[in-house]
Amino acid sequence: MTEDPRSDASRSERLIRMGQPPRNRAELRRKVLWIGVWLVFLSSPVKDLVSGHHTTGGTVAGWLGLAAFVGVYLSLVFRNMGKPFTGRLVVGLILVLGALATLLCLTLGGAWLGLYCYVSVACGSTLPLRLAYGAIPATTGVMLLVGSRVDREEAQNLALLVLLIGFAMTGVGQLVRTTIELRKARATVAQLAANEERLRLARDLHDLLGHSLSLITLKSELAGRMLPDHPEKAAQQVADIEQVSRQALVDVREAVTGYRRPRxxxxxAGAQVALTAAGVTADLPAEPDLTGVSEESESVLAWALREAVTNVVRHSGARRCAVEVARRQTLDGPVLELSVEDDGSGGSAGTHGNGLTGLTERLEKAGGSLEAGRVRHGFRLVARVPTEAPLATGSHPVGSGA
Incomplete structure (x- = not known):
């Protein structure tokens, strides 16, 4: 399945990768903006500092304490952007956050109780689940205890929020960790698949060329020994060498063609990935039954599907695409039919691009046919290839797009 690499790159640039450091300044700005939204709970402390209710020394100390608190909090939140902190350092920084929140609340008043929301968020997002499940209620308890001395009503109003936001962040943290593990697992699977393909290629080449090259070597030695006294027998050995080498070349070409032939x-599977990535709702069948369908015919249908989906992704602007693979009985005999229909703008009526023209030629060589054109609500492409086995009934759908 071919996709537009530029569209993939631009889409990848717009996404924020969970649990990974930013790759560029634009992504850094988006991450900072996402985290900065949650600094709304600092509005009460800032309003308290600018209100003039404190002495000059108290106001300066408040600003310094608030700056230290925000710095520690952001360093915890951004810990995955560089080398992750150790467990002890994370616990230490959370204790510093709790101490700063307590000190600022006791000295400057109940307007600062919102700082415990950040302590709870830090506990939920950075600590292991077992520790977080204990640290979040403990943070809420400390806030209620401090609030009983500075502003009992405000503390009671914030208690549920502190609990909920902390436990919510445990879910977010677990999601980030799961995403990282899934990304590593995908990389491992891809590496294993590549290794397996290399082993398969090595086995096939050994099976194809091992016997032929051994036979060529043996006959070359025989021809060398026969050449002085028996030139006619040596010539026969050389002719055998030519025949074996030609057959080996044919076998290698067939193997390479098999590797390149799409299935x-x-x-x-590639169509599902491409359509989903392009934001198109994909409606695809299960793996089709290819009984009686030659490899050449299957390859042509695979090319047809690739071309059709490529057009949907690049040109149609469709929101939905349905693919159907079904067996049909026609006047010319049984066929396997591939239908790709979308609700996009499609192409110009009566005109085909180079891709569809080449696809028509491929299908005609395989004894098939192609129909493509506008329908009532979009564009439809139908490719048919003959099957060798006759059908007992009129039509047996292999997969349904409904």
Whole structure:
């Protein structure tokens, strides 16, 4: 399945990668903005400092304490942007946050109780689950205890919020960790798949060329020994060498063609990925039954699916795409039919691009046919290839797009 690399790159640039450091300044700005939204709870302390209710020394100390608190909090939140903090350092920084929140509340008043929301968020997002489940209620208890001395009503109003926001962040933290593990697992699976493909290629090449090259070597030695006294026998050995080498070349070409030949099941999986990535709702069948369908015909249908989905992703502007693979009985005999229909703008009526023209030629060589054009609510492409086995009934759908 071919996709536009530029669209993939731009889409990747717009996404914020969870649990990973920013790759560029734009992504850094988006991460900072996302985290900065949650600094809304600092509005009460800032309003308290600018109100003039404190002495000059108290106001300066408040600003310094608030700056230290925010700095420690942001360093915890951004810990995955560089080398992650150790467990002891994380616990130490959380204790510093709790101490600063307590000190500022006791000295400057109940307007500062909102700082415990950040302590709870830090506990939920940075600590292991077992520790977080104990630290979050403990943070709420400390806030209620401090609030009983500075502003009991405000503390009671914030208690539920502190609990909920902390436990919510445990879920977010677990999601980030799961995303990181999934990304590593995907990389491992891809590496294993590549290794398995290399091993398969090595086995196939050994099976194809091992016997042929051994036979060529043996006959070359025989021809060398026969050449002085038996030139006719040596010539026969050379002719055998030529025949074996030609057959080996044919076998290698067939193997390479098999590696390059697309498979319909693989193209269906690729279509699902491409359409989903493009924001198109994909409606695809299960793996089709290819009984009686030659490899050449399957390959042509795979090319047809690739071309159709590429057009949907690049040009149609569609919101939905339905793919159907079904067996049909026609006047010319049984066929396997591939239908790709979308609700986009499609192409110009009566005109085909180079892709569809080449696809028509491929299908005609395989004894198939192609129909493509506008329908009532979009564009539809239908490709058909003959099947070798006759059908007992009129039509047996292999997969349904409904």
């Amino acid at each position: 319909l099941a693989g193209e269906l």
